[in-house]
Amino acid sequence: MMTQRLPLIVLGTAVAGTAVVLAQQPTPPPQPQQPPSVGMVLTGEGGSQTRLAVPELIALSNDRETQDAARVISEVLWDDLNYEREFYLIPRDTYKTLPAAASMDGLAYDRWRELGADGVVMGAVQRSATGIRVELRLYSIRARQSFYGREYTGSVANPRLYAHTFADELHLSQRNLRGVAKTKLTFSSDRNREPVVATVEKRDVKEVYVADYDGAGPRRITINRTLNVFTNWSPDGRAIAYTSYRSGVPDILISNIYAGTLESPTKGQGQNWLPVFSPDGTRIAFNSNRDGNPEIYIINRDGSDLRRLTNHPEIDSTPTWSPSGTQIAFASGRSGSPQVYVVGLDGTGLRRISQESWADRPTWSPAPYNEIAYAARTGPGFDIKILNIASGETRQITFGEGTNESPAWSPNGRHLAFMSSRAGRSQIFTVDRDGRNIRQVTREGNNWTPNWSQ
Amino acid sequence: MKRDSKSLFVLAVLLTVVMAACKGKAKPPVARPMPPPGATVVDPPPPAPPSPPQPVSEPVPVPAMPTDDLAGRNIDDLNRDSPLQPLFYGLDSADVDAAGQQVLQANAAVLKKYPGMQITIEGHCDERGTAEYNLALGERRALAAKNYLVSLGIPADRVKTVSYGKEFPFDPGHDDAAWAKNRRAHFVITAK
Numbered sequence: 001m002m003t004q005r006l007p008l009i010v011l012g013t014a015v016a017g018t019a020v021v022l023a024q025q026p027t028p029p030p031q032p033q034q035p036p037s038v039g040m041v042l043t044g045e046g047g048s049q050t051r052l053a054v055p056e057l058i059a060l061s062n063d064r065e066t067q068d069a070a071r072v073i074s075e076v077l078w079d080d081l082n083y084e085r086e087f088y089l090i091p092r093d094t095y096k097t098l099p100a101a102a103s104m105d106g107l108a109y110d111r112w113r114e115l116g117a118d119g120v121v122m123g124a125v126q127r128s129a130t131g132i133r134v135e136l137r138l139y140s141i142r143a144r145q146s147f148y149g150r151e152y153t154g155s156v157a158n159p160r161l162y163a164h165t166f167a168d169e170l171h172l173s174q175r176n177l178r179g180v181a182k183t184k185l186t187f188s189s190d191r192n193r194e195p196v197v198a199t200v201e202k203r204d205v206k207e208v209y210v211a212d213y214d215g216a217g218p219r220r221i222t223i224n225r226t227l228n229v230f231t232n233w234s235p236d237g238r239a240i241a242y243t244s245y246r247s248g249v250p251d252i253l254i255s256n257i258y259a260g261t262l263e264s265p266t267k268g269q270g271q272n273w274l275p276v277f278s279p280d281g282t283r284i285a286f287n288s289n290r291d292g293n294p295e296i297y298i299i300n301r302d303g304s305d306l307r308r309l310t311n312h313p314e315i316d317s318t319p320t321w322s323p324s325g326t327q328i329a330f331a332s333g334r335s336g337s338p339q340v341y342v343v344g345l346d347g348t349g350l351r352r353i354s355q356e357s358w359a360d361r362p363t364w365s366p367a368p369y370n371e372i373a374y375a376a377r378t379g380p381g382f383d384i385k386i387l388n389i390a391s392g393e394t395r396q397i398t399f400g401e402g403t404n405e406s407p408a409w410s411p412n413g414r415h416l417a418f419m420s421s422r423a424g425r426s427q428i429f430t431v432d433r434d435g436r437n438i439r440q441v442t443r444e445g446n447n448w449t450p451n452w453s454q
Numbered sequence: 455m456k457r458d459s460k461s462l463f464v465l466a467v468l469l470t471v472v473m474a475a476c477k478g479k480a481k482p483p484v485a486r487p488m489p490p491p492g493a494t495v496v497d498p499p500p501p502a503p504p505s506p507p508q509p510v511s512e513p514v515p516v517p518a519m520p521t522d523d524l525a526g527r528n529i530d531d532l533n534r535d536s537p538l539q540p541l542f543y544g545l546d547s548a549d550v551d552a553a554g555q556q557v558l559q560a561n562a563a564v565l566k567k568y569p570g571m572q573i574t575i576e577g578h579c580d581e582r583g584t585a586e587y588n589l590a591l592g593e594r595r596a597l598a599a600k601n602y603l604v605s606l607g608i609p610a611d612r613v614k615t616v617s618y619g620k621e622f623p624f625d626p627g628h629d630d631a632a633w634a635k636n637r638r639a640h641f642v643i644t645a646k
Contacts, residue, residue, distance in 0.1 A: 203622050250617065292597065380582070405584045405585065419585075
């Protein structure tokens with residue numbers, strides 16, 4: 001392998017205007033080549049699930065930051081690799097007592113074999129002139145050699161990013177899987193507890209936040225001191241579209257989160273809400289009352305080529321794009337209670353696809369899964385259901401613990417983020433597409449309407 | 455009274471005795487010199503009676519009677535105790551029922567009385583719909599109320615609408631009573 005060592009981009013905290021800028025670290029110095037590895041795929045013994053261990057990284061420098069980084073990277077890496085369920089992660093407690101290796105060459109293969117490990121991810125952290133240097137390697141216990149290795153340099157400020165980066169690269173290399181460790185969630189939160197200005201009733205603002213997929217490192221994106229809701233990532237992950245009441249009525253804003261600039265694609269025409277980027281990022285589907293009733297429209301991101309997609313006196317709402325960008329699914333009250341419909345982008349081929357007492361807020365999965373997740377009324381509240389479009393079969397993945405709404409797919413289609421009241425008023429959770437692996441990812445204030453970056 | 459009549463009797467006897475004595479002596483009158491002009495009377499004035507209590511008072515300010523009974527109130531006060539009443543909706547419905555029509559007729563009368571009044575109708579929903587769908591439902595509720603007001607002769611440009619979905623419940627409860635209060639059109643006065 002002759003690829004360059006990867007410079008890591010670490011998030012900063014600068015605040016500018018109404019948007020928080022996530023600044024980039026300066027580019028690190030030129031990199032040596034990546035360490036050699038045999039490029040083999042690690043498997044479990046006898047076809048069983050591959051068992052991995054992630055002991056604490058070796059701190060090659062004695063300072064506190066390096067030692068903290070060594071611990072954090074191993075913990076986050078364990079979580080990241082566990083999250084996709086491609087590997088069985090041996091519980092850390094099991095090998096706590098194993099003597100730590102002094103160097104990358106000192107792996108005690110026999111001891112790890114006794115623990116039943118097929119692979120061990122070993123790593124080392126060392127101080128460098130500009131930050132830290134992190135080496136991570138996957139060793140095969142049976143083959144007694146490294147199957148995969150990466151080296152990184154960057155800031156010591158966010159050690160989690162090294163773990164996220166290696167987890168995604170390891171999943172790609174070993175399982176041809178696009179992991180989500182480096183993806184982010186955006187959502188609305190009232191955690192700042194600021195009141196909306198100029199209203200008689202006491203009303204809390206909701207501002208837009210982003211955080212890692214596991215909820216770590218939350219950062220505020222808007223400072224509009226009003227409602228900012230229904231966030232949606234641009235496919236390139238550099239912008240978030242949302243519904244803001246900044247002008248007093250709902251309208252669509254786009255925050256370029258690394259540049260700290262705002263766009264208003266609808267140019268203040270009518271009231272507009274629920275923006276959703278097309279898969280190629282050039283267009284936005286949204287709701288508007290500009291013709292006197294909530295209908296679905298499509299507009300180019302630059303505000304040109306406005307088109308109306310629906311035309312019905314009942315509510316048409318919550319558009320979502322098909323992965324190819326040729327169809328839109330949406331919720332409509334045209335048959336009584338809300339149900340999910342699909343229509344071609346040219347307005348043809350309208351058909352109803354849900355048969356619930358109430359089905360709302362559809363969201364189309366990424367390829368290769370051809371599924372639509374939605375909120376279905378199952379009692380006093382909602383649960384998340386998933387409809388396979390080809391077979392017409394549905395499956396339920398939450399079961400009446402509080403209300404469960406606003407599903408949003410991960411970019412690899414293996415997970416969903418959603419809002420649930422099961423842990424209080426409103427928090428963000430993630431769950432696998434089979435309903436397992438439910439995790440709470442927000443805890444501060446109340447949090448709503450998640451959306452997952454690509 | 456007995457004592458008074460006795461004293462009157464004593465007084466009468468004394469007078470008779472004095473008159474009899476005068477008759478007997480009959481002195482000539484003595485001329486007294488006139489005081490020179492400009493001379494002051496030397497007799498000391500009788501002691502002044504104690505002065506009565508000094509009346510203390512000041513005028514009580516009286517607010518001017520307004521020509522318009524909204525003129526003295528700012529917009530926030532007006533909205534805290536609004537002359538415009540909210541109306542309520544059924545579950546997943548934006549229909550204005552008979553009770554709602556009465557509310558809107560009363561509100562239209564207020565709007566006709568104060569032709570300068572501008573309002574925003576906020577459409578709100580209970581928590582049972584999703585946040586996303588409720589934004590559209592709240593919009594339809596606000597629009598339905600506006601359209602009814604316009605049908606009663608209120609100019610459309612005096613009435614704006616905005617939907618807050620289920621973002622700002624009036625009653626934070628989680629029961630039928632709370633939900634019924636939260637499915638509402640709330641009238642906010644923006645100019646008077």
